[in-house]
Amino acid sequence: MKEIKIVTKDLNLYYGNKQALKNITLNIPDKRVTAFIGPSGCGKSTFLRVLNRMNDLIDNVKIEGEVSVDGVNIYDKNIDVVNLRKNIGMVFQKSNLFPKTIYENIVYGPKINGINDKKTLNEIVERTCVQSAIWDEVKDRLNENALSLSGGQQQRLCIARALAVEPEIILMDEPASALDPISTAKIEELIHDLKQKYTIVIVTHNMQQAARVSDMTAFFYLGELIEFDRTTKIFTNPSKKQTEDYVTGRFG
């Protein structure tokens, strides 16, 4: 097995008095795709947002336990959240491009991080668009409004935008759930290419998708981590009855 990138240990999360995550202990491997599956409200998205501290932005959230990336506890009070989020990119369920041009969307991250050199920015735009397999579609229209792109293109542009700050980890929260099958296939192909360089964690509702794109799969249910193993094992020979029921479509 590959090196471990993210470790969580006895992680509990509460929204006010309601416990949303219970004792999650999980090792996410480096440069692999790890999928989180489970029925709605099982806590998989919440857990994803623990990993780049997006939950900090919500009032009334309390987190106990330990989350470390490369051995560093990211909930330590000396951690700079802004820097953390730069290293852990995120792609959301619905495309959330800014109402700016395609070019401005991609350079947003580098710019707020202090890169202003025109040439460097141009290079970043081309590199990230090539990486996210959208360069041919946007290279002639970089100064058009990003919202004029199709849904699938927008989502790939979101990935390009996330890559522009050169993260090591990319978190994806159901990135293809609002897309048609062809766009979904493109995103999945893209995920496959990206894992050469990045550690990818993806939340998905679509079990075929998890089976297709991921190396490791974690099954969540009611805030608990039921099973975590190699994807082939989870889908062919799960060790827990609940996992088997879910992946075979008996509930969920």
Add this chain to the structure above:
Amino acid sequence: MLALHKKKRDFVGTISIWIVRIMFFSLVLALLLLLGKIVAQGIGTISFEFIFDDPKNNMTEGGIWPAIFGTIAVTFIMILLAVPLGVCSAIYLNEYAKDSFFTRIIRTSINNLAGIPSIVFGLFGLGFFILFIGRGMDEVLETGLLFGQPALIWASATLAVLVLPIVIVSTLEALNSVPKSHRDASYGLGATKWQTIKNVVLPQARPGILTGTILAISRGAGETAPILFLGAAFFLPNLPVTDLCIGDYCIPMINPAKQFMYLAYHIFILATQSSNPTKTLPIQYGSTLVLIVLTFLLNITAIIFRYRFRKSLGRL
């Protein structure tokens, strides 16, 4: 069998639609009559001299330039005071302040403030700006009676307080309408809170903020009551302008310490205290038309800006 015949509820529906229609058209009619009469009666008075001359002969002849200039000057300074203060307060309330009992009281108070009669603001301005701040400054700085008297700046400040709720409420709404997902995207890319506000939230809120400014301009330029005690002069042909000199080079600047004429107040004076009502009536119509056109022009400018901003956001 299918029920294909018209039912009673269709009848009720038709009646309701007609009531709404009649209401709407009577409102439009009233508005057209009002504007029509002002335009018809006022247009004859309008001329280059009327706009750019001083009032003459006990205000029964001549033009209204000092009143036009005073209105623009007061409104301009009012915007300079109200917009930054209002927008910053709204940003603080919406983005930084935690939702607590205290902030909820502040929000409610802001809404209530918009409903206070404008004469109350006038008295507040007199008491607070002139008597408290102005006289206070005079005492502390030992300047005699300099700040503690009616002046353009105090009128602008009072109008600014009057329009502040409008600016704050519309800015709050504009900030609220920026999708949370865009903020998340920004934070996800490693932006700080201020970077997110500056680069993502404010550009998108700009059309809404401008709407608030437009409303504030119209409201402020049309008010009479609040400035009654605050420096609006009955007759004052001298513009509130002083040359500002750097070495030998002088440019005329609005002098906020002076008194001024004001269109809305001028109309009020002509209507209530005219020495010769028959002769001042055309001037009154002319001034009203000018005031309406002036607010209309200010609004148009702001609307053009808003349109541009929206277009740049790709919303049109």
